[in-house]
Amino acid sequence: MPISYLSSSVSTISKVQFILKIWILLLPVISFAQNAKSTLTIEKIMQGTGFTGTSPSEISWSEDSRLIYFKWNPEKARTDSLYRVTAAGENIKKLTRQEAEALPTQAGVYNRAYTLKVYEKRGDIYLYNRKTNQSWPLTKTLEAETNPVFSGDEQQIIFTQNSNLFALHLGSGQLTQLTNFLPGAKKDQTKNDQEKWLQQQQLALFDIVKKRHSEEQASKLENKKFKKTQPKEIYTGEKTVENAVLSPDGNFVTYRVVAPSNNAKKTIVPNYVTASGFTEDIPSRTKVGAPLAASEMGLYDIARDTTYQILFKDIKGITEQPEFLKDKKKTAAPRPVAFYGPFWSDNGKNAVLVLRSQDNKDRWLVQFNPTTRALKVLDRQHDEAWINGPGIDYEAGDLGWLQDNETLWFQSEETGYSHLYTINTRTNQKKQITKGKYEVSGVRLSRDKNFWYFQANKVHPGEQHFYRLSVRGGEPLQLTTGVGGHEVTLSPDEKNLAIRYSTTNKPWELFVMPNRAGVKPRQVTNSLTPEFKAYAWREPEVTSFKARDGAEVFARIYRPTNAVANGPAVVFVHGAGYLQNAHKWWSYYYREYMFHNFLVDQGYTVMDIDYRGSAGYGRDVRTGIYQFMGGKDLTDQVDGAAYLVQKYQVNPKKIGIYGGSYGGFITLMALFTQPDVFAAGAALRSVTDWAHYNHEYTANILNEPFTDSTAYVKSSPIYHAAGLKGALLMCHGLVDTNVHFQDIIRLTQRLIELKKENWELAVYPVENHAFTEPSSWTDEYKRIFKLFEANLK
Known part of the structure; x- marks a missing residue:
C-alpha cells in the first residue's frame, strides 16, 4: 500500500472518528431539541384567560x-x-x-x-x-x-x-x-363703631324707624322661641370634612378636617389614540415630595353645642426625628399625623384611635375619652424604615374588641413578623397571641367572639392556610390541608368554608368544605380550557439560597428535563416590590409563568426570586431596601445568578434578566451596575428615576428627594446608565398613569447623550401600566424572546 494512500486512509479514519465523537456529544442536545418542540406559542400564552380559562x-x-x-x-x-x-x-x-x-x-x-x-x-x-x-x-x-x-x-x-x-x-x-x-367662613354680623353710631343716630332722630326696629326685634325674639332646634353651624373654610362618626351614646361627633394642598402640582399624561382624533390629556398624580394635605381631628359636643380640636402634640414620640434627619439639627416640632377611628367597643364605653405619623415611621393605638378629650397611648409601633405588614398596612389596620369590651386585639411586627396581639385598656397588659417565623393576615373574630380566624404561612413561607384559634390562646388549628394557596371565605353561620384553592401549575378553583379540620374539600368549578389542559405544565421547584449577607432568599426554579451544561438562563423579577411570587400557588404573574414554561421548552433555565423587599418573609426582608432600592434587592438577583451557575451549571456568560414595573427597575439597575453578570435584559414599564414616582410608595422607602437626596441618586437607574454593556430592551405603555411614559423618555435621552447603541424602546400607544390587549402582550413578549435568543444562545 502506498504511503500516500495509507496517510489518506488514516486521515479519513481520524475524520470519521472525530465526526462520531461530535455526534455522540451532540446526541443529548439533538435529543432535547427534538423533544423540546413546544406546543406552546407566545400568541397562545398572551391570550391570558382566553387561553387558560377564567377562575372564579x-x-x-x-x-x-x-x-x-x-x-x-x-x-x-x-x-x-x-x-x-x-x-x-x-x-x-x-x-x-x-x-x-x-x-x-x-x-x-x-x-x-x-x-x-x-x-x-x-x-x-x-x-x-x-x-x-x-x-x-x-x-x-x-x-x-x-x-x-x-x-x-x-x-x-x-x-x-x-x-x-x-x-x-x-x-x-x-x-x-x-x-x-x-364651607367658607362665618359672616361677621358685629358692627364697627361707625355703624353703631349711625344706627343710634337714626333711632334717635326718626320715631317711625325706632318703632319699626322695636317691632322687628320683638318678632325675632318671639320667633326664636318656636324656632326648630338646629345643629351648630360649623364653618370649615376651604377645608373638607371626612369620617364623621357619632358616639354610641349620641353625645359626640368626631370628624376629620382636611386642608387641600394647593401647591401640589399634578402631572398630565397625553393620550394620542382617541375616539375624537385629538390628543386628550389624562390628569394624573403628583410626584414624591409634593406638599401633602394636612388633617386635624375635630370633636362636636352636641349637648354643649361646642366644637373642639383634638391635639396630638403631647403623644409620646411625636417630636422624635427619624435617624436620617438627626444630623441635620432641625427643630423637633411635632410631626404631622393622620388619625383613624374612633373604634368603639360594643358597650359604647371604650374608644380607640389609630394614629400614624405622616412620615409613616410611627403607629400609635390611643384610648380616647370624648367627654374629657383625654388621650392615652396603649401601644406604639416604631420603625426607622416604615410601618407596614399584613394586618397593619398604611391606614388603621385590622383590630377589634373582645367580649369584655376592654381588651383590644390588633397586629404588630414587634417581633419581626406580623402577629396577633391583645392589650387591656384598663390594665395596659399586652399579650402576644401568635408566635413564630411566619406572618398572620386576614384576622377576624367569630360572631360569638370565642375564636379568631386567619390566614398564615406557618407551614412554609410559600403556603397559605386557614386557621382557627381560641381567644383563650393555645396552638392555632389548621383547617386547610392541600399544598398551595387557600383564600377562604367563612359562611355567616360559620359552619362552612368557601375556598379558592390553587397550586403552582393549576389556577384557582372554587372548593367547599365544613368548618372543621380533616375534611376533604369538594371541588365546585372546573374552569380550565381544553387547550390549557393539553400541555403538561411544570411544577417549579421552590427552593432557597444564601445571599452574600447570610439571608435566606426563596426562589422558583424552572428547569429543562434534559438540561445540558452551559445552557442559557433567565432571571425573572416580579413587580410591586412588596409582593410574593416564589410560592406554591397560582401566580399573579400567570402569563409570565406560562412564558417560563415556553422558555424551558427552548432550553432555558428560569429563576424567579423573592428578593429583599418582597412580601411573606417578615419585617427585615420587607424593609431590606430602605434608603437603597437597587441594593440588596439587586444583589439577591446577582447571588441568584451565581447559584444558577454553581448548582445548575448554566453558562455564566449567558444569563438574561427581565421584569415589569419594579422588576423593570431592577432590570435596568442590573444592566447598568452589574454588566458582567447579565448579558441581556428586558425592562418593562420601568421606574427610571424614583424622584418622579408617587409619594405614597416612594417616600416610605427613600424618604423625600430634598431630605435624603443620596438615597435617590443611589437608587435611580438614570444616574447609572453609563454602565450599560449588554443588550437592553425597554417596553412602555404610552398612557401609563402609574409609571409615566416621561420616565422612560428621560432615560432614552440619557442613553442617547451617552452614545449607547445596544438598546431599543418599544412603545404601546393604547396601554396603561397593566396591559389589557392580547396584541400588545404578544408583541412585547415576542420582542423579549427575540432578545434572549439573540444574546443568550
Whole structure:
C-alpha cells in the first residue's frame, strides 16, 4: 500500500472518528431539541384567560349561608357574570342581571343580634331582615347617602350625606340632621363703631324707624322661641370634612378636617389614540415630595353645642426625628399625623384611635375619652424604615374588641413578623397571641367572639392556610390541608368554608368544605380550557439560597428535563416590590409563568426570586431596601445568578434578566451596575428615576428627594446608565398613569447623550401600566424572546 494512500486512509479514519465523537456529544442536545418542540406559542400564552380559562373570583355567601356567589366566565363572554351554587357545592346557576341587582351588597353592618343589616347600594341606604331574607330601601334620593351604621341603642340608622351626619329613626321614620358643616367662613354680623353710631343716630332722630326696629326685634325674639332646634353651624373654610362618626351614646361627633394642598402640582399624561382624533390629556398624580394635605381631628359636643380640636402634640414620640434627619439639627416640632377611628367597643364605653405619623415611621393605638378629650397611648409601633405588614398596612389596620369590651386585639411586627396581639385598656397588659417565623393576615373574630380566624404561612413561607384559634390562646388549628394557596371565605353561620384553592401549575378553583379540620374539600368549578389542559405544565421547584449577607432568599426554579451544561438562563423579577411570587400557588404573574414554561421548552433555565423587599418573609426582608432600592434587592438577583451557575451549571456568560414595573427597575439597575453578570435584559414599564414616582410608595422607602437626596441618586437607574454593556430592551405603555411614559423618555435621552447603541424602546400607544390587549402582550413578549435568543444562545 502506498504511503500516500495509507496517510489518506488514516486521515479519513481520524475524520470519521472525530465526526462520531461530535455526534455522540451532540446526541443529548439533538435529543432535547427534538423533544423540546413546544406546543406552546407566545400568541397562545398572551391570550391570558382566553387561553387558560377564567377562575372564579369575588367569593361571597348569601346572608342565610345557603348559597355561595362568585364571578365566573366559563363561556368566554366579554365580561364575567355572577354565579351561585349551594353550600354543598351543587347546582351551579348563572344569575340574570335583574337577579344580581336584587341581592344585598356584601358590605354593610349588622346589629348586635345579627337580625338586621344596613348597607349602601348605589348611593341609597337599604335595610336587610335576616329572618325574612328581604331588604328594602330606606332612602331614595338624588344625593348619595353613605357609611350607614346602627346607633348605639340600635333604634336609628346613622349615615352620611354631603359630609354631614343624619339619623333615621327605624320606628317613627323621623329624619334628623346631626351636624351642619358649612364651607367658607362665618359672616361677621358685629358692627364697627361707625355703624353703631349711625344706627343710634337714626333711632334717635326718626320715631317711625325706632318703632319699626322695636317691632322687628320683638318678632325675632318671639320667633326664636318656636324656632326648630338646629345643629351648630360649623364653618370649615376651604377645608373638607371626612369620617364623621357619632358616639354610641349620641353625645359626640368626631370628624376629620382636611386642608387641600394647593401647591401640589399634578402631572398630565397625553393620550394620542382617541375616539375624537385629538390628543386628550389624562390628569394624573403628583410626584414624591409634593406638599401633602394636612388633617386635624375635630370633636362636636352636641349637648354643649361646642366644637373642639383634638391635639396630638403631647403623644409620646411625636417630636422624635427619624435617624436620617438627626444630623441635620432641625427643630423637633411635632410631626404631622393622620388619625383613624374612633373604634368603639360594643358597650359604647371604650374608644380607640389609630394614629400614624405622616412620615409613616410611627403607629400609635390611643384610648380616647370624648367627654374629657383625654388621650392615652396603649401601644406604639416604631420603625426607622416604615410601618407596614399584613394586618397593619398604611391606614388603621385590622383590630377589634373582645367580649369584655376592654381588651383590644390588633397586629404588630414587634417581633419581626406580623402577629396577633391583645392589650387591656384598663390594665395596659399586652399579650402576644401568635408566635413564630411566619406572618398572620386576614384576622377576624367569630360572631360569638370565642375564636379568631386567619390566614398564615406557618407551614412554609410559600403556603397559605386557614386557621382557627381560641381567644383563650393555645396552638392555632389548621383547617386547610392541600399544598398551595387557600383564600377562604367563612359562611355567616360559620359552619362552612368557601375556598379558592390553587397550586403552582393549576389556577384557582372554587372548593367547599365544613368548618372543621380533616375534611376533604369538594371541588365546585372546573374552569380550565381544553387547550390549557393539553400541555403538561411544570411544577417549579421552590427552593432557597444564601445571599452574600447570610439571608435566606426563596426562589422558583424552572428547569429543562434534559438540561445540558452551559445552557442559557433567565432571571425573572416580579413587580410591586412588596409582593410574593416564589410560592406554591397560582401566580399573579400567570402569563409570565406560562412564558417560563415556553422558555424551558427552548432550553432555558428560569429563576424567579423573592428578593429583599418582597412580601411573606417578615419585617427585615420587607424593609431590606430602605434608603437603597437597587441594593440588596439587586444583589439577591446577582447571588441568584451565581447559584444558577454553581448548582445548575448554566453558562455564566449567558444569563438574561427581565421584569415589569419594579422588576423593570431592577432590570435596568442590573444592566447598568452589574454588566458582567447579565448579558441581556428586558425592562418593562420601568421606574427610571424614583424622584418622579408617587409619594405614597416612594417616600416610605427613600424618604423625600430634598431630605435624603443620596438615597435617590443611589437608587435611580438614570444616574447609572453609563454602565450599560449588554443588550437592553425597554417596553412602555404610552398612557401609563402609574409609571409615566416621561420616565422612560428621560432615560432614552440619557442613553442617547451617552452614545449607547445596544438598546431599543418599544412603545404601546393604547396601554396603561397593566396591559389589557392580547396584541400588545404578544408583541412585547415576542420582542423579549427575540432578545434572549439573540444574546443568550
